[in-house]
Amino acid sequence: MNRLLTFWAGQASHHAGQVDTLFLGLAVLAVLLSAPVFILITWFAVKYRRGKPADRTHAVNRNVWLEVSWAAIPFLATVAFYLWSTGLFIDLYQPPAEALAINAVGKQWMWKFQHPGGQAEINELHVPAGQAVVVTLASQDVIHSLFVPALRLKQDVVPGRYTRLWFRADAAGSYALVCAQFCGTDHAVMGGQLVVQTPADYARWLAAAGTDGSLAAQGAVLFRQMGCSGCHGAASTVHAPPLEGLYGRPVPLANGQVVTADDQYLRDSILLPQAQVAAGYPAIMPTYQNVLGEEDVLKLVAYIKSLANAQPGGGHE
Amino acid sequence: MSEATAEVSYLEHGHSLKSWLLTTDHKRIAILYFLSITLFFFVGGAAAALIRIDLLTPEADLMSNEGYNRAFTLHGVIMVWFFLIPSIPNTFGNFLVPLMIGARDLAFPRLNLLSWYIYMVGGLFTIAVLVLGGVDTGWTFYTPLSSMFANGNVILAATAIFVVGFSSILTGLNFIVTVHRLRCPGMTWGRLPLFVWSIYATSLILVLATPVLSITLVLIAAERLFGIGVFNPALGGDPLLYQHLFWFYSHPAVYIMILPALGVISELVATAARKPVFGYRFVAGSSIAIAILGFLVWGHHMFVAGQSMYASAVFSFLSLAVAVPSGIKVYNWTATLYKGHIALDPPFLFAMSFIGLFVVGGMTGLILAMLAVDVHVHDTYFVVAHFHYIMVGGTVSAYFGALHYWWPKMMGRMLPLVWGRLSAIFIFLGFNLTFFPQFILGYLGMPRRYHVYPAEFQTLHVLSSAGASVLGLAYLLPFTYLLYSLRHGGKAPPNPWGATGLEWTVPSPPPQHNFHELPTVDGPPYQYPVEVDGEREAAHG
Ligand SMILES: [Cu+2]
Ligand SMILES: [Cu+2]
Numbered sequence: 001m002n003r004l005l006t007f008w009a010g011q012a013s014h015h016a017g018q019v020d021t022l023f024l025g026l027a028v029l030a031v032l033l034s035a036p037v038f039i040l041i042t043w044f045a046v047k048y049r050r051g052k053p054a055d056r057t058h059a060v061n062r063n064v065w066l067e068v069s070w071a072a073i074p075f076l077a078t079v080a081f082y083l084w085s086t087g088l089f090i091d092l093y094q095p096p097a098e099a100l101a102i103n104a105v106g107k108q109w110m111w112k113f114q115h116p117g118g119q120a121e122i123n124e125l126h127v128p129a130g131q132a133v134v135v136t137l138a139s140q141d142v143i144h145s146l147f148v149p150a151l152r153l154k155q156d157v158v159p160g161r162y163t164r165l166w167f168r169a170d171a172a173g174s175y176a177l178v179c180a181q182f183c184g185t186d187h188a189v190m191g192g193q194l195v196v197q198t199p200a201d202y203a204r205w206l207a208a209a210g211t212d213g214s215l216a217a218q219g220a221v222l223f224r225q226m227g228c229s230g231c232h233g234a235a236s237t238v239h240a241p242p243l244e245g246l247y248g249r250p251v252p253l254a255n256g257q258v259v260t261a262d263d264q265y266l267r268d269s270i271l272l273p274q275a276q277v278a279a280g281y282p283a284i285m286p287t288y289q290n291v292l293g294e295e296d297v298l299k300l301v302a303y304i305k306s307l308a309n310a311q312p313g314g315g316h317e
Numbered sequence: 318m319s320e321a322t323a324e325v326s327y328l329e330h331g332h333s334l335k336s337w338l339l340t341t342d343h344k345r346i347a348i349l350y351f352l353s354i355t356l357f358f359f360v361g362g363a364a365a366a367l368i369r370i371d372l373l374t375p376e377a378d379l380m381s382n383e384g385y386n387r388a389f390t391l392h393g394v395i396m397v398w399f400f401l402i403p404s405i406p407n408t409f410g411n412f413l414v415p416l417m418i419g420a421r422d423l424a425f426p427r428l429n430l431l432s433w434y435i436y437m438v439g440g441l442f443t444i445a446v447l448v449l450g451g452v453d454t455g456w457t458f459y460t461p462l463s464s465m466f467a468n469g470n471v472i473l474a475a476t477a478i479f480v481v482g483f484s485s486i487l488t489g490l491n492f493i494v495t496v497h498r499l500r501c502p503g504m505t506w507g508r509l510p511l512f513v514w515s516i517y518a519t520s521l522i523l524v525l526a527t528p529v530l531s532i533t534l535v536l537i538a539a540e541r542l543f544g545i546g547v548f549n550p551a552l553g554g555d556p557l558l559y560q561h562l563f564w565f566y567s568h569p570a571v572y573i574m575i576l577p578a579l580g581v582i583s584e585l586v587a588t589a590a591r592k593p594v595f596g597y598r599f600v601a602g603s604s605i606a607i608a609i610l611g612f613l614v615w616g617h618h619m620f621v622a623g624q625s626m627y628a629s630a631v632f633s634f635l636s637l638a639v640a641v642p643s644g645i646k647v648y649n650w651t652a653t654l655y656k657g658h659i660a661l662d663p664p665f666l667f668a669m670s671f672i673g674l675f676v677v678g679g680m681t682g683l684i685l686a687m688l689a690v691d692v693h694v695h696d697t698y699f700v701v702a703h704f705h706y707i708m709v710g711g712t713v714s715a716y717f718g719a720l721h722y723w724w725p726k727m728m729g730r731m732l733p734l735v736w737g738r739l740s741a742i743f744i745f746l747g748f749n750l751t752f753f754p755q756f757i758l759g760y761l762g763m764p765r766r767y768h769v770y771p772a773e774f775q776t777l778h779v780l781s782s783a784g785a786s787v788l789g790l791a792y793l794l795p796f797t798y799l800l801y802s803l804r805h806g807g808k809a810p811p812n813p814w815g816a817t818g819l820e821w822t823v824p825s826p827p828p829q830h831n832f833h834e835l836p837t838v839d840g841p842p843y844q845y846p847v848e849v850d851g852e853r854e855a856a857h858g
Binding site: 018019022023026027029030033034036037038040041044045048049050051054055056057058059060061062063064066067070071074075078079081082085086088089090092093108141142143145147149150152153154155156158159160161163176178179180181182183184185186187188189272275289 | 377382383385386453454455457459461462465466467549550551553555556557590591592593595596597598599620621622623626629630633634637638640641642644645647648649651652654655656657658659660661669672673676677680681683684687688689690692693695696697760761762764765766767768769770771
């Protein structure tokens with residue numbers, strides 16, 4: 001039993017501890033709200049058993065105030081828990097700015113991870129302990145869900161849109177990392193490990209893992225190979241918007257909308273260019289849907305993000 | 318012996334197959350449903366047995382990954398659409414609503430028969446899916462898995478559900494019109510039995526929610542067959558749109574499955590205690606409140622799906638609100654027992670078991686509605702345990718309670734009370750042994766729809782499978798002694814339990830046209846004590 005409760009999991013973060021406390025609190029609340037029912041039903045069934053003498057005078061058939069109170073009091077108690085739980089949940093949407101950015105791609109039936117330095121791994125994710133990590137999740141095919149029980153966290157990985165999951169693991173160790181959303185034949189074996197290491201060990205692991213340059217650098221290579229630079233490059237003669245300084249800025253679209261150039265916008269510009277056409281430009285950009293996988297797109301996005309503070313090199317404005 | 322006994326009972330009125338297959342008598346149609354959903358209950362149960370056997374060990378030994386996926390998909394599809402949704406409304410609702418409101422039949426008897434045929438056609442499609450190798454999407458048919466990637470018989474399965482949906486819609490419509498139009502003189506809304514209130518509330522959901530599911534299934538087919546991009550992002554669609562549509566139907570569908578059960582329990586508790594249900598108005602009103610609020614909480618299935626944080630916060634709050642009317646019912650039943658004359662007959666034991674399991678299911682539902690906890694336990698065995706407590710612990714217990722309670726009325730035969738009590742107890746124990754360990758498994762992080770799992774989880778899985786074998790046998794038990802009672806049970810008097818309600822004023826089994834003369838009601842429901850005609854013990858012994 002002890003082995004059981006030490007988990008497939010354990011508690012790998014402060015957040016995990018908070019969720020456990022909340023859960024225990026809710027369990028106590030559940031017992032308090034249901035105990036009267038269990039006790040009274042049993043007691044009444046014994047005391048007022050048919051044929052048994054008991055005082056049955058003055059039985060009432062309704063009492064509005066009583067009914068309102070047993071509707072309202074439990075409800076108010078749960079509202080207190082609602083505030084507590086919603087508070088914890090909102091934290092999950094506020095990753096710290098300095099968080100280490102990692103990409104994850106789910107595909108039938110494996111997990112692929114990319115570190116900012118360009119290191120890639122499959123079904124294993126190495127992260128430094130004590131540091132916030134924000135994982136951008138993309139799916140190559142169907143919906144998956146990245147679930148790390150030890151962190152008490154999961155997030156669905158939805159094709160067509162980036163989702164995010166952030167955490168700060170405190171305790172070094174290996175923890176199960178699985179897919180929680182049914183995704184087809186080998187769903188049950190689509191898993192691996194989250195390896196939390198001391199920062200020094202993590203640095204050593206990064207060095208040993210090897211890479212062909214940072215993610216942005218790999219993106220730059222793709223940018224040339226895929227012919228993007230032919231239109232978007234400084235020397236291009238095509239009327240296409242420069243990508244320097246684009247990231248994070250508002251972009252006016254041909255349909256009159258204005259959107260912020262975030263990761264999702266960059267992804268969609270590459271895979272579904274016709275969906276959001278930048279104002280003042282012809283809709284001639286080809287789709288890369290069947291050419292580039294989500295991993296490559298993430299690299300291109302990293303590259304375009306790295307240009308956020310660069311000056312446009314050519315005179316396309 | 319009342320004079321009406323001279324009339325031929327509905328069971329005696331024609332013995333040919335044709336007299337059954339072409340009947341428009343709501344009571345006979347109820348029996349047709351009873352037989353067909355029992356069949357599906359066992360087919361779905363067989364799939365569950367395969368699942369539980371496979372889960373005995375951490376490795377995949379009985380089935381391949383694909384085989385396992387097909388087993389749980391079939392289990393879900395059959396149990397939800399071919400057993401749970403029609404279970405209480407189409408059998409007991411069909412049999413009892415006209416009797417309870419003092420009518421000779423439903424408003425549209427032929428439509429009622431048509432509903433059954435539609436159900437059977439849907440059922441045949443499902444059997445075809447099974448024979449042709451199954452389907453591997455889960456009963457939820459999430460896109461784009463179902464619309465683009467799955468290689469099973471998705472279209473056929475969707476057709477089955479699409480077809481059976483029309484049976485639901487027509488049945489719901491029939492009940493609504495019947496309750497509005499066919500109440501006997503004096504049967505005002507405030508005098509309706511609580512079972513009728515709950516069937517009425519259920520029918521509203523059936524009529525309003527089912528079409529959304531039908532449309533959604535058509536859209537899946539359009540995407541899968543013609544590549545029309547609705548849900549698949551590669552075609553410009555949105556996979557979350559599917560989840561919104563699906564749960565807009567399927568959360569209310571949870572109430573389609575549980576509301577009739579709540580109605581049954583109100584009847585069983587009142588009869589057992591020989592007292593009016595405490596707070597009739599609150600209990601009746603809570604059925605309608607559940608039906609309405611049930612439409613506003615679908616987003617609680619999508620807290621980690623990528624839905625906006627604000628939407629999640631609102632859905633979480635509304636989900637707590639929908640627990641209030643359910644809570645009212647439970648507390649009111651408890652108060653009903655106070656100073657009652659409680660008989661521990663099988664129906665009441667099933668009702669007690671229902672209340673216990675429904676409370677656990679409800680409380681864990683409350684826990685699941687809490688955002689931060691749901692992020693952890695969503696898509697784990699915690700959810701599996703929670704909804705089985707509601708659907709199986711709740712609905713199926715109520716179904717068996719209803720079966721024991723109205724069996725003498727439907728068949729004219731008493732059942733052996735001792736066996737009834739025993740099976741209620743075994744079902745309760747087997748159920749808890751099966752599903753309680755799953756709460757722990759879920760919190761420890763065991764994802765659902767896995768048949769390969771880490772060795773640490775084996776003890777709990779073995780407990781659960783052991784419980785499932787007790788439960789399986791306990792479910793078989795009633796079918797043996799109920800069959801036995803058809804031949805050997807004592808003749809049932811019109812009112813064996815000493816209950817109120819018009820259905821107990823006619824002979825058991827009721828004559829073909831229910832009432833010789835339409836009754837008139839001149840007082841509120843549940844006016845105890847009633848005259849008990851015939852010694853119950855003598856009648857069955
Ligand atoms: Cu999966
Ligand atoms: Cu729901």
